[in-house]
Amino acid sequence: xxxxxxxxxxxxxxxxxxxxxxxxxxxxxxxxxxxxxxxxxxxxxxxxxxxxxxxxxxxxxxxxxxxxxxxxxxxxxxxxxxxxxxxxxxxxxxxxxxxxxxxxxxxxxxxxxxxxxxxxxxxxxxxxxxxxxxxxxxxxxxxxxxxxxxxxxxxxxxxxxxxxxxxxxxxxxxxxxxxxxxxxxxxxxxxxxxxxxxxxxxxxxxxxxxxxxxxxxxxxxxxxxxxxxxxxxxxxxxxxxxxxxxxxxxxxxxxxxxxxxxxxxxxxxxxxxxxxxxxxxxxxxxxxxxxxxxxxxxxxxxxxxxxxxxxxxxxxxxxxxxxxxxxxxxxxxxxxxxxxxxxxxxxxxxxxxxxxxxxxxxxxxxxxxxxxxxxxxxxxxxxxxxxxxxxxxxxxxxxxxxxxxxxxxxxxxxxxxxxxxxxxxxxxxxxxxxxxxxxxxxxxxxxxxxxxxxxxxxxxxxxxxxxxxxxxxxxxxxxxxxxx
Numbered sequence: 001x002x003x004x005x006x007x008x009x010x011x012x013x014x015x016x017x018x019x020x021x022x023x024x025x026x027x028x029x030x031x032x033x034x035x036x037x038x039x040x041x042x043x044x045x046x047x048x049x050x051x052x053x054x055x056x057x058x059x060x061x062x063x064x065x066x067x068x069x070x071x072x073x074x075x076x077x078x079x080x081x082x083x084x085x086x087x088x089x090x091x092x093x094x095x096x097x098x099x100x101x102x103x104x105x106x107x108x109x110x111x112x113x114x115x116x117x118x119x120x121x122x123x124x125x126x127x128x129x130x131x132x133x134x135x136x137x138x139x140x141x142x143x144x145x146x147x148x149x150x151x152x153x154x155x156x157x158x159x160x161x162x163x164x165x166x167x168x169x170x171x172x173x174x175x176x177x178x179x180x181x182x183x184x185x186x187x188x189x190x191x192x193x194x195x196x197x198x199x200x201x202x203x204x205x206x207x208x209x210x211x212x213x214x215x216x217x218x219x220x221x222x223x224x225x226x227x228x229x230x231x232x233x234x235x236x237x238x239x240x241x242x243x244x245x246x247x248x249x250x251x252x253x254x255x256x257x258x259x260x261x262x263x264x265x266x267x268x269x270x271x272x273x274x275x276x277x278x279x280x281x282x283x284x285x286x287x288x289x290x291x292x293x294x295x296x297x298x299x300x301x302x303x304x305x306x307x308x309x310x311x312x313x314x315x316x317x318x319x320x321x322x323x324x325x326x327x328x329x330x331x332x333x334x335x336x337x338x339x340x341x342x343x344x345x346x347x348x349x350x351x352x353x354x355x356x357x358x359x360x361x362x363x364x365x366x367x368x369x370x371x372x373x374x375x376x377x378x379x380x381x382x383x384x385x386x387x388x389x390x391x392x393x394x395x396x397x398x399x400x401x402x403x404x405x406x407x408x409x410x411x412x413x414x415x416x417x418x419x420x421x422x423x424x425x426x427x428x429x430x431x432x433x434x435x436x437x438x439x440x441x442x443x444x445x446x447x448x449x450x451x452x453x454x455x456x457x458x459x460x461x462x463x464x465x466x467x468x469x470x471x472x473x474x475x476x477x478x479x480x481x482x483x484x
Contacts, residue, residue: 014109014142017134018236020065021256021317029134030242031113041105043145045222047182048099049189051169052151053091056268058084061097062149063233080149083200087151090275092340094165096173096189098150100182100218101232102203102225108141108235112242122239122249128321134239136251141235146203146225148218152189153196160345160389161359165192179219186215203230256320260313266329267309273334274302280338288341298334305329342392344479346372347385349421359389373476375449380426380473383419391415394437397444402429402468426473429466431459434481442481449476 014037017026052058059065062080089095114122121130154169156162169192172185197211204224209217239251277299284290308327316323346358350373358372373381386397397414404425411433412418419427434444448456448465451473459465466474 014107014139016139018137018139019131019135020137020236021260021320023065024135025139026135027133029115029118029138029239030109031115032109036110036113038108038110039105043222043226044103045177045179046099046101046103047176047179047218048097048101049169049173049182049185050097050099051166051173052089052095052097054268055084055087055089055271056264058087058089058095058097058151059264061099079200079202083149083151083198086198087153089153089272090279091272091337092156092162092276092279094154094156094162094169094192096152096154096169098148098152098186098214098218100148100221102145102147102222102229103143103232104225104229105144106141107144112138112140112237113244114239114242119244119246123246125249127251131251131320136253137236137238139234140237142231143233143235144229145232146201146221146229147232148199148201148204148221150197150199150214150218152214153198154192159340160343168192183215183219186218190215202232204228253320256316256323259316259323259326263309263313263316263326267306269331270302270305270309270329273331273337274299274306276337277302277334286340287338290338295338302334340390342395342481343389344481345387345389346477346479347417348372348381348477349383349417349419350374350381351379351424353379371449371476371478373449373474375476376453377475378451379475380451381419381475381477382423382425382427383417383421384427384430384477385415385417386432386479387415392436392438395434395439395442396436397432398435399430399432401427402464402466403427404471404473427466428470428472428474429464429468430474430477431462431464432479433462440484442483444479444481446477446479448474450474 013028015028015030015032017029018024019026050061052061062084064080064084087095118130118134121127121133154165156165169189172188174181174185176182176185197214199208199214199217201208201221201224204221205228206217206224239245277295280287280290281292281295281299284292309329312326316326343359348356348358350356356372358370372384373379383401383403384399386399388395388397391414398411399414399418400411401409401418403409403419404427406425409418418430419425430446430448432444432446434442443460445458445460446465447458450456450466454472456465465477466472
């Protein structure tokens, strides 16, 4: 855990009470003779990369408690809680936690004995006064060092691209005790298209790094901490474990902890829906038939739910013994959530370049200037592959190709390569059609850019596009689908 004030060493000491609801230290509740403290020193490092998909996962990864997620009381100043709130998480993004933890010293209590005054309050069952004076936990260990935390957010324009980024982030996630493997994995992840980097530093010196300096800053952080360590975290224990606790006398807040966890679940879902609708409103072209009015209404409704959740959290955190239940929340009225429209993924095998992949988000009709391939560079296409992104069960492509020195190919299904690789045969023409139960509701249009800077007319629904017997190469193609 991380507590506000820990970086300066104020108020944080072994044996002090701790109110986990308000993130505030309380009076000394434990007996601490000098022989009851163990100290271990020597710098240890942990480098970590972890893909996260929700605000809840960020809080779990960074050990931010349920109370901290609401930004109430002392948690308003908690650096980690602020960082987590600033993270822009959406189901349309991929996010990666970058973490470097430096530990210089660990101080811990060996045994746990309550002070006489604390024992007396428990014996008298004066739990409210005990909570006010000593909190619901006590500090049993303190770590000194530093922590570097970054969140890399990766933008994608299609579900297929998002899944590919996720696979790369997952395969490179892990923990390392040295920087070598961490640096290689982080560089591999950084090859994806970034949209944002958020960083917080606990300990060390210097400003928060710019996006381009993230890797360099993360690797240099242990050197900074050697010069400027802080109390980076502390370990808390429940009052159930001291050996001199009166029998059958305990601070029972299990119900309130569970209510807070339930509120966190509701907040996480409401926040996720809120950000998805916001993303759809900001990028309407990625969604079919987006109802802007309904989307705005859903955003307003989710804002109200988030305010209501925060009010309930406030009541629990302010008077934990008095709250026994919370309001149930239903999110069914916000369904269905926005779903990205079907995009077209076009892979072409291009002379000297090999496989090149394009997404139809860059061209949607004849007025677009984007092509799959090249224009004006005299490079031939040698084959292609088409598919919907994400793949559709009721709407699919079929296509054929006319290649140099060959007859027309057979029709192949979407997702399969049509043409040649490694034979240097030019593509001279092609045809595309739609199949599936929904194919009668759509038209597929396509066009080719031929050598000598010539664009063909637009063809559709299985018509041949290009030439036969004229030795003219296809240099680029574009495809789009429209509802009839």
